[in-house]
Amino acid sequence: MQENLKSDATCEERSYGGLENMSGFLISLAQAYVFEHFSEELTPKGMRPAQISALILIRENPGIRHGELAEMLKLKLAYTTKLIKSFEADGWVRREQSEEDRRAIQLYLTPEGAAFVDAMKPVLTESDAARPSGLTARETQQLMRLLRKYLGMDVPGATAD
């Protein structure tokens, strides 16, 4: 694909200059790669990673509060508000003032929202598993295990290897 081997620089091996040994840099690149290969089925439905993840978390945790959702997804609370308002406008999410703490807002999926998530989750799971990478299935499991530990995510159901 590259045939121009003449320039003082264009032909040389490009170097990452130490960035290849920084975990932050590698994680950023991996993230860009993941976004680039995000599900071609979900994108046309207006679903970006943050959106489908939020709906899945609400599906899984009915009554979750704004702040809890933001923390689990590592989204800013201010942005979470916008996200949820748009879900509400779409008719997928219902907001309810908490009775214990009347400052808090609890989130629930509408029947339409729940049906949508139930239909889309297998699509997401499939597209995540199908995303091309240089890793074997076993290495992918290992990567996920390390990332969960990196994040301090306590997940009992995680595969041991």
Next chain:
Amino acid sequence: MQENLKSDATCEERSYGGLENMSGFLISLAQAYVFEHFSEELTPKGMRPAQISALILIRENPGIRHGELAEMLKLKLAYTTKLIKSFEADGWVRREQSEEDRRAIQLYLTPEGAAFVDAMKPVLTESDAARPSGLTARETQQLMRLLRKYLGMDVPGATAD
């Protein structure tokens, strides 16, 4: 910190509902975590991860083209143009029309830019290593090895584990 153990939902264990076994989701969370903990020394200097990485790559690969830089950093070419123009305005980068292919622009650091990178790179390296995570040093090496392989990054100098 949480004493409200009464709600139908607030007290229950929150579940990731399968997201914890999707590599794309875990990588996204890790990326958010990395950005959150980006060097407190570099940020006040107007350096975000993409910016300092770009400068390092130009430092390491004088004469690199716009497109090559965008590809290595997985940035969009359109955004790379803006980035480089702002570096040029800062006096850190010099742009030069390639002699072999007069469509291409080659990038070089000015002496000021080179001095800045040389001063900041140890800061970046240090802050990357110091970022708190749930991993041991050895696991971090393993994570980086897996990420490089995930990305198809061919790096001879990488630690073997």
Next chain:
DNA sequence: TATTGTTATACTCTATAACTATA
């Protein structure tokens, strides 16, 4: 006084497309 969520603004980066100048 501190906390939950809302609103608003500026900024970073993506997605897309139209454009130029070269090849």
Next chain:
DNA sequence: TATAGTTATAGAGTATAACAATA
């Protein structure tokens, strides 16, 4: 015709701060 880069616009998500309501 295709490629390297530029410009512009819309959108996603961050950073920050001021604000209202409640604890």
